Amino acid sequence: MALTVSRLLFMRKKELDKLSNKFDENVFDATKKFEKLITNKKEIEGLPATALGLAAQTAVSKGHENATLENGPWMITLDAPSFNSIVRHAQNRALREEIYHAYVTRASSGDTNNSLIIDQILKLRLEQAKLLGYNNYAEVSMAMKMATVDKAEELLEKLRSASWDAAVQDMEDLKHFAKSQGAKEYDDLRPWDIAFWSGRLRESKYDISVEELRPYFSLPNVMEGLFNLARTLFEIEIEAADGLAPVWNSDVRFYCVKDSSGNPIAYFYFDPYSRPSEKRGGAWMDGVVGRSRVMSRDGASARLPIAHIVCNQTPPVGNKPSLMTFREVETVFHEFGHALQHMLTKQDESLVAGIRGIETDATELPSKFMENWCYHRQVCLELFLIEL
Structure with missing residues (x-):
């Protein structure tokens, strides 16, 4: 009987893995498939220069060789x-509304329809x-985590109330x-209105826009600030090691992490752009x-850990560096927190070293720890001073 259950579990897991992969492939293909070319600048009034530049650059990559920030055409994806x-x-x-609907309904029709896949995943999980x-599957998921279903629901209710x-x-x-701005939709704000009007309200309150902060958060500045923080907190040095290892794209950087004595202790890849x-x-x-x-080559010193960090932030436009939103800065700090847990381990058994063998909700602790430094006054000030 035990063998039969084990066999059934293996088959269910194999099916679930296959369905999950297909689900991701469909979302990816549906996202990639959508393109909207805009030739009339009035249609995209309000977009900042960074967004217009990116849209024009995308149009160029799609064959519209003469596309420019000022005159378009502009490609929306x-x-x-x-x-x-x-x-x-x-x-x-x-x-x-059009772009919002296209985004939230990805992979819900045609060749990339995930509807039946979702139904099958739910059935197999149960x-x-x-x-x-x-x-239920929630209990299965929580079995290897710090939290329980009851505690998770209790926390959600506390947050809600x-x-x-x-x-x-x-x-x-x-x-x-x-309403004060003359918007006809003021009494019927829909999901595609919230982010827009929230941004305008924030600008009116604080007399500064998110876009005005981008020049302070260029990628080189952010990485320098992040590495300075890591040096202060963990007494490590992070140095570019481009060329030491092959990369899968010219935008990917390779770094070496060294201890306070200058000895390499880890490496990581960083793939920042969408x-x-x-x-x-x-x-x-x-x-x-x-x-x-x-797994070390000489059997004496441990094989050093290597991580990869992958983001989808705003790519560079023209000769300018990537100018990041604050949320993109948060994301880099967050993922770097995960990488630190993997890279700074002193455990020589790989199955329980770094991020391995830890409850999946526990792995979010170092990432949130690093992310919260983005709100620390001194860290933010240092990022600004790097630019100034």
Whole structure:
């Protein structure tokens, strides 16, 4: 009987892995497939220069060789930098709605329809849970985590009850502001309106826009500030090591991490920019190889860990460096926190070194720790001073 259950579990896992891969492929293909060429600048009024430059650069890559920031044409995609610029800045409400709908309905029709795949994944997950003696897949997921289903639901309810009144008030403030600006939709704000009007309200309150901060958050500045922080906190030095290892794209950088004595202790790849034609959305970190004495070449010193950090931030436009939003800065700090846990381990058994063998919710602790430094006054000041 035990052998039969084990066999069934293996088959379910194999099917789930296959379905999950197909789900991701469909989302990627649907995202890549969408393109909207705009030739009339009035249609994209409100977009900042960085967004227009990126849209023109994308148009050039799609065969519109004469596209320029000023005169277009401009290519809009569902890649994060392009999508976010539209829903946050485009004054054209119909365009915001079109792009929003295209984004949230990706892989829901045609050859990339994920609907049946979702149904099958849910069915197999429930079967898997029952075979393991659990009531549902949530309990299976929590079995190897610090939290429990009950505690997670309790926390969600605490957050909901504590934030509800403030959220309602925020929405009322947003409606009032939209009305004061003559917006016809003020009493019926939809999902494609929230980011746009929230940005305008924030600008009116603080007399500064998110876009005005971008020059202070150029990628070289951010990385210098991040490495300075790592030096202060962990007494490590991070140096560029381009050419020491092969890379999969010319934008990818390779770095060496050294201890206070100058000895290499780890390496990592950093792939920062979005590439809609070959790269799925989001940001992630994972291990290339883990620290291991068994797998070392000489059997004496441990094999050093190597990580990769992959993001999808705004790419450079022309000869300018990547100018990041604050959220993109947060993302880099977050993923670097994951990488630090992988790279700074002193455990020589690779199966439990770094991020291996740790509850998946526990792995978010170092990433959130690093991310929260973005809000630290001294760290922010240093980033600004690097630019100034």
